[in-house]
Structure formats: structure tokens, C-alpha cells
Amino acid sequence: MIYEPPKIRPLGDCYLGVEFGDEGHLPLSFRVLALADLLARESIDGILEIVPTLRQLGVVLDGRAAAAESVRERIEALLPSVAAPKSVPSRLIRIPVWYDDPWGAAIAERYAVPKNIDFVAGLNGMTVAELIASHCSTDYWVACVGFAPGCYFSCPMDRNRSLIAPKYETPRDYTPARMISTAGIFSCAYPVASPGGYQLLGRMAVNIYEQTPRNAAFGEDGVLFRAGDRLRYYPVDALEYDAIWEAVQADEYAYDITEEVFDVEAYLASAAMS
């Protein structure tokens, strides 16, 4: 459901959540980011930071009772003017992936589940080769960076490329770093080894998080992606994977990042047609 007007809910005492809806509808992200932009430009007294997710903007309050009510009122006053912008600056980051990789196979064996990429391909009526081709044939919109440092939540920009995939019924207690995954509407990756419940499709040959940031592509926080970026996966074989990963470890890899202006209006028009 899309909320008109958006709902403002308390998240404990430290945050307000401004919700544009409860469904996984990609265009909501443009409005979330438009509000984030507006709040940043207005530099409203009493706001500590803002946290975008696909369908909701988290607004962190600064803990002063006097400011909390006025922040809410300011947001309410701004909401009617929050609309998807005509265009936004958005980086396109290309990510090399070894699909149907040996780590994914080992994880499936360890947790006694079907190899995830076979399972997801079957659910979607595709062969593994078709699944890989489909997964690489659309850009993904990074709607949120969260869960853990550097972890992104992205959605296929071509809705026809959406995959059906459930989360694990019992989450794994281990996932290798840099595994890419899918469940529900999201495509995600694991920045570091961690528990997880998404279906694994492959392993990326580059980092999305550096504990000790070395490469200029990473900020001081060691995080590659930001909400509002787009990413595109492309398949590499074992030899290419090894070569890229070695270059990354030696800090000799140039991350494939293009600064672009993304035409939101044209995208929304074409998405409405598809």
C-alpha cells in the first residue's frame, strides 16, 4: 500500500520514521531520497542524521524535547512538496561476479539445502544460464545501505527481471564475504562473513566494504555503495575472478564507477508502461 499522505511514526525516542508505503515499490525510493535531500538542504534544527530505506526515511532526533515536536511539524509541512525529482545524480558501479561459484555450492552442502542458484532458477522457470543472463541484464537501484556496514539493498530497475525467491526458513550462521544474494524484492551482498538467510547466486570479485579503507573508492567509513547509486552485475569466470581479486587485494584494482545524471522522469514513464 502507498500511504497518501505519508505516515510519520515514532521509532522509540531517538527517531521518527517517515513512511511512504509498506510495499516494495521501487518508485517510493525516489520520494524517500527527495525528502532526505530536502531535509539536508533545510538543515533543520533538532535533526541528527537521516537514514533512507526503500520505503521509509529514518530521521534521528537530537534528544532535545524542545526540538522533537518542531521537527515533526517541519516534516509535515514539507511532505506535500516531496515528489520524485526529474533527474538525480547517481553513480553506476559495475560489479564482476563469479556466478554458480564453488563457495555457494559448499554452503548448500553444509546447510543441506539445494544449491541456491539451481533452486532460484527452477522457481523462476529458467536454466542457470538464463538466470545469470537475466540477472546481468538490468541495473539495480540501491535504495538503502544498512543492516551492517556496506551492505546494500537493491532492486532490479526492470521489473520484468524481478526474481521470485524466499529467504531460508532457518537462517545460516555463516555466509562468506562478498556473496551476492536475492530474496523478496531485494538483491544484496554480504560485505563481510556473517549469518544470513538470502539465496546465494555468486561471489563478487571486489570489495564493497574495507575494514581499513585503502582504495579511494571507499569513504573513511570503508563503504562503497550509497543510497541512490545504481549497480550492474557482469559475469566473470574463475580465471577472471582470481585476477580481479588479486588486483583488489594489492590495491591495484580501479573500481568501475561512472558519475551520471539519472533521468528519473523517463524511468518512471517507461516503468509505468512495462
Place this chain on the structure above:
Amino acid sequence: MIEVLDGGVQTTVQDGGRPGNLAAGYPPAGAQDYYALSIANLLVGNELTPPPMSAAPPGHAGLEMLIKGASLRFEGDAVFALAGADMGGTLDGKPVERYRPIRAASGSVLKLGFVRSGARGYFATAGGIDVPLCLKSRSTYIRARRGGLEGRPLRAGDRLRLGERTAPLAALAGRRLPAALPVEPAEPRSIRVVLGPQDYMFTAESIETFLSHDWELSPVSDRMGMRLIGPPLTLHERPEYLVRDAGTGVADIVDDVIPIGGIQVPGGIEPIVMGVENPTAGGYAKIATVISADLGKMGQIMPRQTLRFAAVSQAEAIAIRESQWRALKESDAALRSGCSAAHPE
């Protein structure tokens, strides 16, 4: 310098944490019980620890010790203070009290044992623990191995540098807390929450159950999340689009912000109260959110102990936090101006 002789169960360098990085996926980290660390800092003339997610600087770093404390040898004269859980501290074999500054001569050994009350003990020393800043904070984020000393709990052989003291040791050792400042919460097992953000997904009976039942803390608890054992909670049936977008679980939602203190209820069973190392976004319904002023109380509950929730409004929660923080700041100002002589030497 301080040498760590024994790291205990899990001893970490903590301050007020690093808010401001949520949009990159960083939880604030910092002391799980900010109030206890703040009291310890207050006693030794350090900068106070602010409440989590605060605009104030993170204050001096101290140590957070879980369940069983550390053993430390002072290399150089120092003044320290203990607060939070009672870990039966001894200095060179003689018992030391909590909640007062204590002088330690160079070479002396502070030993802390198993908790007798509470779950997390705090140690502050004049000048604070000096580890490199990571995103403007010295706090340890254990799961991502960032901040603190090499991003990990302390172990035997570690050596901790101390920062510069604000006053001579003798003056610091004479500091006493104002009598009016509470050192421990009045109702340690009553945890206040603001309902939501997804309380509307639960049945009215389940909200009632949530607020009226005793909940037992599971041993599967850490700074990331504290699991609770109790009755199952029932959720309303979800619209079909949520099954498609979020997943088949009864509490699955399209991922949104998980606030610190947020109480996720995956599958309607075993609610998880998010700590200061929370995942910053996630996809399970949150029935309520523990108020920031009570996150410290939550962190002092031992596994197998029980607690109860009580609902307050967001405005009440902000007021509680503000008055708690104001009391600390007023006590600090009083001690700095030297006019608090509630317990003259």
C-alpha cells in the same frame, strides 16, 4: 599505561558511540549502559558519556565488562572508578567500592570477578583510555571489528594508553557524587517502550500479552540483540503483496530502519531487543522500541532473569532521557565548580 592481565569474558573499550553513520550501515556502538559509564567518568573528572544517538561528543572512553570482569595492572599512578554491575573488585587484594574514585599506585593490580548484581560493569580512569579514533569515537564495534583496541575484546598482554588527566590525582580522588544523583535505576526490571513502528501488525491481545507478561532473557544475547523467552505473539494476516515483496514469514516486512532498542519478533516468537550494535535495517515487524534511557537497564539484566515492559509515549520517553542526561550534566558542573560537598572528606 594499563596492562591487561586477564580480559574476563568480554571487556571492550567504549564511549558514547558513533552516531552519524547509520546511512552507511554502522550502528552507534558505545556503552550498552551509558549511564553507568557516565557515572564512572564523572567520578574521575572525565568528560561524561552522553546517551546513545546524541549530538554531544562521545566523552572519555572507559571499559565495559560483561559477566566477569578484567584484571588490570596500573603502570603509573592513577585514579579510577567502577560503576554498573558489582564485580566484587579488589585492589591488591583489598575490596574496593563502586561509585567512588580510588587511587591506584603504580604496579597495583585491580581484579574484577563474576557479577553479583547486574550484567555489565564499567571502569573509568582519569584521562580515559586512549585508543585511535574510528569515525570520531573510540567505541568498539565487536561484530565489524572496528574501533576500540584493534576492534576486539581485550585479552591478557594488551596495554592501554591513558589520556591526559584534567586535575591532580589527589583532587580527583576527593570527588564524591552529589547525594541527589541516583547511581542505579529505581525499577531495574521494568523496561519502558514506545509501541511501534509495526505494532499495528499485531493483534490487540498480543499487545496486551506483550505488556503484561514476564519475559525471560535468553542466554543467546549480546550487544547486537537480546532475545526474550515468553508466550508467542499473534500477527494479523498480511496482504498478498507483502508475501511477494517481503517473504512468507508472518512478521516479514519490506526492510526498514531498525532503531536501537527496536523489538523485532521474527515469526511471532522470541522477541529480540536490539542493542547498541544493532543491525541498522531489517525485515521483521517491530512491536515496540525500548526507550534510550532504559537501554542500560536492559543491558544489566542477566540471562534467565525476567523483565516486564511498560508503554510510554515518544514525548514522555524524550523527556525521561533529557532529565536523566540533565542530572548527569548538573552533577558534573557542580563537581567542577567544587560546590558539591555532599560527602566531605
